Amino acid sequence: xxxxxxRRAASLxxxxxxxxxxxxxxxxxxxxxxxxxxxxxxxxxxPPHIVEAAIKALLDGFTKYTPSSGIPELRQAAADKFxxxxxxxxxxxxxxxxxxxxxxxxxxxxxxxxxxxxxxxPAPYWLSYPEMVRLAxxxxxxIETTDKTEFKIAPEQLRAAITPRTRLFILNSPSNPTGSVYxxxxxxxxxxxxxxxxxxxxxxxxxxxxxxxxxxxxxxxAFSPQHFQHTIIVHGLAKAYSMTGWRIGLTAAPEPxxxxxxxxxxxxxxxxxxxxxxxxxxxxxxxxxxLPLWVAEFARRRVYAWKRLNCMPGLxxxxxxxxxxxxxxxxxxxxxxxDFCSQLLDKQKVAAVPGTAFGAADYIRLSYATSMESxxxxxxxxxxxxxxxx
Numbered sequence: 201x202x203x204x205x206x207r208r209a210a211s212l213x214x215x216x217x218x219x220x221x222x223x224x225x226x227x228x229x230x231x232x233x234x235x236x237x238x239x240x241x242x243x244x245x246x247p248p249h250i251v252e253a254a255i256k257a258l259l260d261g262f263t264k265y266t267p268s269s270g271i272p273e274l275r276q277a278a279a280d281k282f283x284x285x286x287x288x289x290x291x292x293x294x295x296x297x298x299x300x301x302x303x304x305x306x307x308x309x310x311x312x313x314x315x316x317x318x319x320x321x322p323a324p325y326w327l328s329y330p331e332m333v334r335l336a337x338x339x340x341x342x343i344e345t346t347d348k349t350e351f352k353i354a355p356e357q358l359r360a361a362i363t364p365r366t367r368l369f370i371l372n373s374p375s376n377p378t379g380s381v382y383x384x385x386x387x388x389x390x391x392x393x394x395x396x397x398x399x400x401x402x403x404x405x406x407x408x409x410x411x412x413x414x415x416x417x418x419x420x421x422a423f424s425p426q427h428f429q430h431t432i433i434v435h436g437l438a439k440a441y442s443m444t445g446w447r448i449g450l451t452a453a454p455e456p457x458x459x460x461x462x463x464x465x466x467x468x469x470x471x472x473x474x475x476x477x478x479x480x481x482x483x484x485x486x487x488x489x490x491l492p493l494w495v496a497e498f499a500r501r502r503v504y505a506w507k508r509l510n511c512m513p514g515l516x517x518x519x520x521x522x523x524x525x526x527x528x529x530x531x532x533x534x535x536x537x538x539d540f541c542s543q544l545l546d547k548q549k550v551a552a553v554p555g556t557a558f559g560a561a562d563y564i565r566l567s568y569a570t571s572m573e574s575x576x577x578x579x580x581x582x583x584x585x586x587x588x589x590x
Contacts, residue, residue, distance in 0.1 A: 211334045216327060216557035217565075220541070224551035235578035236551045237566040240376060240525065241444040246479075247490050250441060253482035257475035266474050268466040269458075270297025274477045277484040278435075278450050285408070286419045288428065294458045296451040297480070298465060299472050301406045301436030304449035306332045308402050308432050309368070311460040313338040317367035322353045323559035324527065326376045326404070330559075338367065342559055347518045347529055351378040355389045362393070368400045371420060374407035377558045377565040378527040379502075379520020381411055384418035391420040391427045401431045407523040409440040409491055412499045415521040421452075432457055439523075440491060441483045446476040498524050501568040501575055508579045509566075513586050524569040527555070531562040533589065540564060547588075548581040 221239040228234050257263075269275070275292035282288040298304045305328065313319060315337035321329050322343045330340040343361055345351045358369065371390065373382040382390070394401050401420055408417045421431035436449040449472075451461060471477075502520055509517040509528050517528035530540050537554035541564060544550050555563030568575055 242442040254479035257478035266471040298449040300447040301449040304434040319368040372404040374522025381415040381521035411522040
């Protein structure tokens, strides 16, 4: 049988982060001592009150279909969160609850982009952004950055990339994979250009709560009514509440876009998991006292890893201001990121993600969302790997 694969599917590249994470987990299952710096999920357990809310929902029989875009209670809780944390006023009808932040991003792109449209994406980028754009049969337009600018694009770069076909600009701050955080002034300058040019902004703010060294998260939607009208926020509970497997994403959008996303979701996944939504309500409305503790621990690991990396031969690394990733430059080693990570896993049993996956071949991504013991062991092995090549 000659199976015909759609052009959309054939254009996609599978997620390299998930592939590396799967390989490392299989090696661990085989009894191999692997240190994993790969997947971006906190090593802390989901806070107990969230788990208890989901268990109660199960015991209460809350296991049936819900409205496709989420239960009213959760959409209201999300609207309240945006008002409380960001000074943004959304009606519950402008909030869409999806099956994870990745689903939220994909919905936004499918709802706003037509074939032939252009979507501007700063690199390094989260690896799924360009693939989602291609799935919509639009064209990703990549703006390159380096560690010299802390991986931030300048307003003039954005302005130069905009054409009559530009439909969307993707902004991710705090950033996966680099950990960079744009200042409020930098965010506003980029937003001003999009307002001037009539370009929509997809602002991925899922790492909002994870910032360090006095860095301040600012939502581009908050600067003016015009910024608000041009912005679609994607968010989720995976990172700040360690709910990666719960698959709850949030989108806050102008009403027409929210309705379009609702229509897409109603014919694709339908509703997010019922009892996970009850847990999400508890996350947004319940105690938040875990967050300062988690942020302090992430900050401690970040500083330790950053200092260690900058003492290793062939590496240099700017310090992250948010999220839980470091993005060291490996160009002085003479290896590309794919070869570097492949040899590192084979020779030292350390799993890192090649920067090629994020549009930056001279870098690798290391997640410090793992225990300090694992970080120390993994960095010892990376140092041994590098000194063995020196």
